[in-house]
Amino acid sequence: MGLDLEENEQPASPAALLKTRAERCRTQAGLTLRAASEKLGFPHSYISRVESGERLPSEALAESMDEYYGTDGLFVDLRAVAVAAAAEAPKYGHQVLESEKRAARIQVFNASVVPGLLQAESYTTALYTESMPGKDAEHIAFLVAKRAHRREVLEGDKPPLYWAIVDEAALRRPVGGPAVMAEQIRHILRLVGKNTGAVKIQVVPFSSGVHPLLGGSLSLLALRDGASFAYVEAFASGVSVETPEDVAELATLLDIARTRALDTGATLDLLNEYLREYDHDC
Incomplete structure (x- = not known):
C-alpha cells in the first residue's frame, strides 16, 4: 500500500522532523533538558528552543546529538536539508x-x-x-x-x-x-x-x-x-x-x-x- 497524502495534508518539513526527533531521542534516553545539556555540552535553554522549533541547531550541536544518541548522522543531515530549504527566497x-x-x-x-x-x-x-x-x-x-x-x-x-x-x-x-x-x-x-x-x-x-x-x-x-x-x-x-x-x-x-x-x-x-x-x- 502506498503512502499517499490526504488531499489537504502537507508533508513534514525537515525542520519539523528535526525538532520532533530531537525531543523523541532525548525522552527515549530518559533525559531531562538539564541532563541533556550536560551530556551534549550545550545550554538547556538552547536545546529547548531546538525542540520547540524556535531555531535550528548549530552544526556542532547536531553532531553532538548524533554522537550521543547514536543516530548515524541523522541530525546533521536534517539540519543541512533544513538550511537548504530555508535558503529559498521569494x-x-x-x-x-x-x-x-x-x-x-x-x-x-x-x-x-x-x-x-x-x-x-x-x-x-x-x-x-x-x-x-x-x-x-x-x-x-x-x-x-x-x-x-x-x-x-x-x-x-x-x-x-x-x-x-x-x-x-x-x-x-x-x-x-x-x-x-x-x-x-x-x-x-x-x-x-x-x-x-x-x-x-x-x-x-x-x-x-x-x-x-x-x-x-x-x-x-x-x-x-x-x-x-x-x-x-x-x-x-x-x-x-x-x-x-x-x-x-x-x-x-x-x-x-x-x-x-x-x-x-x-x-x-x-x-x-x-x-x-x-x-x-x-
Missing part, C-alpha cells in the same frame, strides 16, 4: 542571493534596521518574530536560517567588500530589547574589526537631517565579471534595477547619503556609545 530576491556569491563589492543602505548580512542571529529572530505576527516558530526558524545562510558570503576565503551605510534610526530602534541590541552591536564591531577589512560601516546620524534614501533599502552589487545592478526593497516586495542609467541614478543617491554619514572613526565611537547604553539598560 522570486524577487533570487537574483540578489545568487549575485551576492559572485560579487566583488556590495554596497547597502538601510534606513530602519541593521542590514541583513550584518545581523546577529538573536537580532534576526527578534526582528522576524516582532514584525511578522501570526507566523509560527517553525516559519520564523526557517527565515532565521535563511539569513544565516546568506551571511556565509562574508566568511569565505575571498569575501566581497561589504560597505554598509546605516541610518542612526537602526541603532536607536531596540529590536528585541537592550540585550539583543548589545549583542547586535558587538557583532558589527567584530565583523568590522576582522583583519580582512572586508566589512565597512558608516552611520548617518540624526544630526545630518534629511537625505535621499530616508525610509528605503538599497543594495548595489558589482560582480566579478564587471556586471552591476541595484536592488530596491520595500515591504514584502523588491525590484532589481539593471539598466546602466537607473543604476547610476541610484548610486548617486547612495553617494549623497554617504556624504551625510560619519567617517569610520566617528561611526565606531557612536556604535560604542550605543553599546554602553544598551549594556547599562540590560
